[in-house]
Amino acid sequence: MPKTNMKDTIKNVSIDLFYKKGYFASSINDIARAAGIQKSSIYYHYSNKEDILFDILKTAMIDLDSKLESRLAGIKKTEERMRTAIYCHTLFHMRRQKEVLISDSELRGLTVDNYKIIIEMRDKYDRKFQSILKKGMDEGVFAENNYKILSNAIITMCTAVSIWFNPHGQLSKEKIAQIYADFNLKAIKV
């Protein structure tokens, strides 16, 4: 059985709270109560409230990017790379629903330096989609179009699955990711 780590506990209850009530509406006191400790004890593990948020956002971004990289490894065909990227992105946004929703609505809770770090990671990730899409257009497998606009459109659609996805619904995460991949591939192909 895994060692109970208080820092992880704080992080996990914070994910729940930020997801349910939002970052600003969740107090240090709320977090402490959920973690079963006094609020001052939080500061032994994290230097301040923003630090918890930053930890959550950074971890989510790192995991998202590494999932993409490992899924894409070895795939050569551009069409298949695009399909895989969309499938992977959509699946992640259902599996890690709470964290990605926090990522998308609580960025304003970060001070400038931390904000820049997350935005840079996100831009780098986005450019991977853009480059696959552009390559497909150059190769003639995808219809010529504004690749930045389409890339934004596709990524935001697949990101937003986290907003409406219901874990207790009828369709599996994998089936929904499949529908999303098919939908977008059909739209971009020549």
Next chain:
Amino acid sequence: MPKTNMKDTIKNVSIDLFYKKGYFASSINDIARAAGIQKSSIYYHYSNKEDILFDILKTAMIDLDSKLESRLAGIKKTEERMRTAIYCHTLFHMRRQKEVLISDSELRGLTVDNYKIIIEMRDKYDRKFQSILKKGMDEGVFAENNYKILSNAIITMCTAVSIWFNPHGQLSKEKIAQIYADFNLKAIKV
């Protein structure tokens, strides 16, 4: 020239503040300062802070729905109705960027009763998209698929244009709405 109405001023500066800093991070004091009055004067126009948020969200939802209705009026062909709905929804989410972004991230600021009212309006609006999409599938002009999933996918994609759209970018709002309509129509057609 239009009469300067303090209630409207409060509403407008609140839209700016909620958009920039978020609802919980914006204080009554911030709003008062931006409106050029003392914070106690806010309470002459609105009974509390949530009332301002609710006013913003309700107005946005009413306007969104009435835009759709007037655009759809007289259009018979299902494919054209779908195209118009997508175009209209996307355009609105660029024209009213701030308000719709608040709508999508600050719903948690509402108490239960107000929350229910907004969600009900939103569901009713969503069902209009679902019904057009389903009709197209029944008629055989759209490919058979899970119409609820696809409807969610399309609506959230077009809603999310508000996240990345840059008013100072090269493409016009109308051009982007056109790209979005074309993209989605291509994806759903048989």
Next chain:
DNA sequence: GTCTATAGATGGATAGAC
């Protein structure tokens, strides 16, 4: 309709004991 003044609660964060 806007002001000054303030109540009353809660926020993030720190000091220092154990």
Next chain:
DNA sequence: GTCTATCCATCTATAGAC
């Protein structure tokens, strides 16, 4: 590593004068 106690800033909202 967690506790009690507390500081001080800020928050929403109200009372009552003008």
